[in-house]
Amino acid sequence: MTDSKTTLTDAVHDLLRRAIIEQALKPGMRLPEDTVGDQFGVSRTIVRHALVRLENEGLVVTRRNRGAFVAEPSxxxxxxxxxxxxxxxxxxxxxxxxxxxxxxxxxxxxxxxxxxxxxxxxxxxxxxxxxxxxxxxxxxxxxxxxxxxxxxxxxxxxxxxxxxxxxxxxxxxxxxxxxxxxxxxxxxxxxxxxxxxxxxxxxxxRAELSPRAESVQEILSHYGKELAP
CATH class of the missing domain: 1.20.120.530 (GntR ligand-binding domain-like)
Structure with a gap:
């Protein structure tokens, strides 16, 4: 990659990362290469390199035939x-x-x-x-x-x-x-x-990391105990 392309890739990578960290780009949001490229005035190749770097950092995931998305950690x-x-x-x-x-x-x-x-x-x-x-x-x-x-x-x-x-x-x-x-x-x-x-x-x-109850029965079971004899 030439120096100019490297510099542009760095810039796009840094801006996307900042948008993710500042919570402007939300988890699960799709990041189409053409849309990102149009907004930053760069080629899809530059965007692709930036997205690969973000994926290596765990901030982006690539889904087959669907493109790149902001990661959603379990x-x-x-x-x-x-x-x-x-x-x-x-x-x-x-x-x-x-x-x-x-x-x-x-x-x-x-x-x-x-x-x-x-x-x-x-x-x-x-x-x-x-x-x-x-x-x-x-x-x-x-x-x-x-x-x-x-x-x-x-x-x-x-x-x-x-x-x-x-x-x-x-x-x-x-x-x-x-x-x-x-x-x-x-x-x-x-x-x-x-x-x-x-x-x-x-x-x-501040993060709700414990598993959420998945059903009405599980949620109400805690309250039902008050009616137990």
């Missing part, structure tokens, strides 16, 4: 992703408590200021910035492999929240981000991990 897959995310982010905390780049805290605090600016004003941007905080933490470890895995699970968690979440609270997210920074700054690994665990637990808690 509840079981969502639970597994959150479990992996917790493990990865605990390792990020451990590494940052041992070594933080010189400009690391400045970068984190600058990001939190951006989150505060968006707080209460722009829900989709708040959601994207919240995820990018965790990606920035991972990037600051200097471990590119770890950062890549964290980026993937964070992006997929954003998609999961779009599908299953009851609400988004940017207030608690930003406050806990600040607490995480301070715990890392003081070198208190256990405290930082504790705050991160509570933070991710709250995020997962």
């Amino acid at each position: 509840r079981e897959e969502a639970q597994q992703i959150f479990e992996v995310r917790r493990c990865l982010e605990n390792e990020v905390i451990r590494m940052l408590c041992l070594r933080m780049p010189r400009s690391g805290f400045d970068q984190l605090e600058s990001h939190v200021r951006s989150e505060n600016t968006a707080r209460g004003k722009d829900g989709p941007v708040s959601i994207r910035l919240a995820g990018e905080f965790h990606i920035l933490l991972a990037e600051l470890t200097g471990n590119e492999v770890l950062a890549r895995y964290v980026r993937e699970v964070v992006l997929r968690c954003s998609l999961i929240m779009s599908l299953y979440a009851r609400s988004h609270s940017s207030d608690c997210a930003v406050d806990e981000h600040s607490q995480i920074i301070e715990a890392i700054r003081s070198g208190d690994q256990s405290r930082a991990i504790e705050i991160m665990g509570h933070h991710l637990g709250a995020v997962a808690g």
